[in-house]
Amino acid sequence: MKNDFISGTEGYADQAPFLLEQYESLSFEESYRAVIDYFPKKRSKILDIGSGTGRDAAWFDERRHDVTAAEPTKELREGAIRLHPxxxxxxxxxxxxxxxxxxxxxxxxxxxxxxxxxMHLDEGQREAAMGAVTALLAQGGRLFVSLRHGPVPRGRRMFAVSAEETIALASQHKLVPLYNERSESILPNNKATGVWWTKLIFERQS
Structure with missing residues (x-):
């Protein structure tokens, strides 16, 4: 399947060389400092959806977790494999x-x-995605979701998505919120244009 037919991936193939360099310039610890204590300590099965440059997948892999990385943009996926072989x-x-x-x-x-x-998914896609993700989550498993807020880069497809909407949608699938925090972007260019993020963590309970 060509990337053009996967909604939400617009712009990523053309910008892959730049994005591979940009994303890898930040360490895992820098990106997730506030939430890292919620991440698995013992060996676990990890799924990284939209794995991009593979930085996060590689971090978990280095700690001997069992990692599956899903990335639809060929240029990013192949770049990730080269960077983290x-x-x-x-x-x-x-x-x-x-x-x-x-x-x-x-x-x-x-x-x-x-x-x-x-934020690349429209409302109907978000509803379907939450069901699909929950079905893949083990009992007691945790889900991390980050939401980007602010100006949309040229050529990208993004939607305004709030923490409140995401929490409400997750609750329909018995996902309990453990963490909800707003933070500024740590990328200088994004920070200068007013981009900010919401980081959410949920736990699947019976």
Missing amino acids: SPTIRWLNDSLPGLTSVRNLKEKFDFIMINAVW
Whole structure:
């Protein structure tokens, strides 16, 4: 499938060389300093949806977690494999809301990352995606979602998504919020244009 037919990926293929450099310039610890204590400590099954440059997948892999990374943009996925050539990361060409390839694995995950992806989905896609993600989350598993707010870069497809909407949608699937915080972007260019983020963590309970 061509990236052009996957809504939400607009602009990423053309900008892949720049994005690979930009995203890798920030460490995992810098990006997730406030929430890292909520991430798995013992060996877990991790799913990174919209894995981009592979930085996050590689961080979990280095800590001996079982990592699956799903990224629909070929240029980013192939760049990630070059940057993080680990034989133990399972790379998939897949995307929200369907996650067909991931669902075909018939596995459950202890921790699911959705970083800088959710705002690319329209309302109907977000509703479908939350159901698909919850079905992949093990009992007691956790879900991380970040929401980007502010000006939309030229050529990108993004929607205004609030923490309140996301929490309400998650609650329909028995996902309990553990963390909700607003923060400024740590990328200088984004910070200068007024971009800010919401970081959310949920836990699947019975």
